[in-house]
Amino acid sequence: MPTIAISGASGKLGGATLSALLAHNLIPASSIIALTSSPPNSSTFAALAATAPGLQVRHASFEDLPSFEQALHGADRFFLVSTPHIQLDFDRLVQDDEKKEKKWVEVPDGQGRERHHRTAIDAAVKAGVKHIFYSSLAFAYSPPARSGKRTSKAAVMRAHLRTEAYLARLRDEGTLENVTVIREGLYAESWPLYLGYFAPDGDGDDGRREVEVPLAGDGRASWTAIRDLGVANAVVLAAAESGEFGNRMFYLSTRARTAKSMAEMAGLVGAARGRGISVRVVGRREHERYYVEERGLDAAAVRWWASTYEALEEGECEVDDGMLEELLGRVGVKPEGVEEVVRRMVKG
Numbered sequence: 001m002p003t004i005a006i007s008g009a010s011g012k013l014g015g016a017t018l019s020a021l022l023a024h025n026l027i028p029a030s031s032i033i034a035l036t037s038s039p040p041n042s043s044t045f046a047a048l049a050a051t052a053p054g055l056q057v058r059h060a061s062f063e064d065l066p067s068f069e070q071a072l073h074g075a076d077r078f079f080l081v082s083t084p085h086i087q088l089d090f091d092r093l094v095q096d097d098e099k100k101e102k103k104w105v106e107v108p109d110g111q112g113r114e115r116h117h118r119t120a121i122d123a124a125v126k127a128g129v130k131h132i133f134y135s136s137l138a139f140a141y142s143p144p145a146r147s148g149k150r151t152s153k154a155a156v157m158r159a160h161l162r163t164e165a166y167l168a169r170l171r172d173e174g175t176l177e178n179v180t181v182i183r184e185g186l187y188a189e190s191w192p193l194y195l196g197y198f199a200p201d202g203d204g205d206d207g208r209r210e211v212e213v214p215l216a217g218d219g220r221a222s223w224t225a226i227r228d229l230g231v232a233n234a235v236v237l238a239a240a241e242s243g244e245f246g247n248r249m250f251y252l253s254t255r256a257r258t259a260k261s262m263a264e265m266a267g268l269v270g271a272a273r274g275r276g277i278s279v280r281v282v283g284r285r286e287h288e289r290y291y292v293e294e295r296g297l298d299a300a301a302v303r304w305w306a307s308t309y310e311a312l313e314e315g316e317c318e319v320d321d322g323m324l325e326e327l328l329g330r331v332g333v334k335p336e337g338v339e340e341v342v343r344r345m346v347k348g
């Protein structure tokens, strides 16, 4: 029985994966190591320990390689759930001395969120972990007919692509035996973020009957419930033969035929709320101006997120990979549709 370590086990994705491992009896609790950056005397630590008798809980922080190395001792497989510290990815505003003005500069490779991931990966190598599973993101999709490497227009994907490249390098040079890259579908639950930072409980529309959401673009995306991502991750992690998913990259996502544009998502939310909610495509410059100047959001964060809409319009998130359905089928679970998720969030 392999021992599996999971980072971000107290979070949404790691937590859904941990729950699914236990709920579907895929692996005994005593063979799971739940990692948390919280200290042993914290409530997070205690809550994780209370999840199941025998579950091992260990402290590991992306900011502290030795803590990660120590926590991974004895683990055969490591599920690296990507870091939530998105601010590491934001372009920096620096002074251009020649032009005597400030300009935005992209974070160099190794200094964005990939820095946290490299720490965890280097620690895993030192601790002798044989197989790393990395939770990447479902952008940059290429249909098999147009196979070949595709880059992404989305800044949110940059750290993932850099991390994937780092893992490939370690595997190619023989430092790591087995790498599995899981491009996790866009959370169905994350529609408020895509829909102009909308508040599902009603704050986003000030109680108005008709709401228009300005966005930089309106492409379609395949939306996937977090619970289903957790179940599919769990099936992959617990596979009897490590080789079944070894040295592969695949998407976990609902199929392209059910993909929805932001305008369609607005329609679903509007129907659930009994309001008219629509999308107005305004282009990137106006999008940034509106959310920074009129909504008061942080300029670096808005700038980082705005490129997502260009990626959606390019079809990067119209994913058509049957892997999610296949994996869920192994434990008798059917994917939850985005319509159900929206209703659950808006009514709940």
Ligand SMILES: NC(=O)c1ccc[n+]([C@@H]2O[C@H](COP(=O)([O-])OP(=O)(O)OC[C@H]3O[C@@H](n4cnc5c(N)ncnc54)[C@H](OP(=O)(O)O)[C@@H]3O)[C@@H](O)[C@H]2O)c1
Binding pocket: 007, 008, 009, 010, 011, 012, 013, 014, 015, 035, 036, 037, 038, 044, 060, 061, 062, 063, 081, 082, 083, 084, 085, 135, 137, 138, 184, 185, 186, 187, 190
């Ligand atoms: N597929 C999608 O649509 C989608 C959407 C959102 C995010 N994501 C990505 O998936 C990742 C997981 O998302 P999530 O929704 O599960 O996020 P989340 O609920 O915010 O959980 C993030 C986890 O990171 C851990 N963490 C925070 N700081 C850490 C540190 N310094 N060292 C080690 N662990 C740390 C936290 O655990 P402790 O506090 O216990 O350490 C927490 O469990 C995100 O980080 C993001 O990269 C994907």
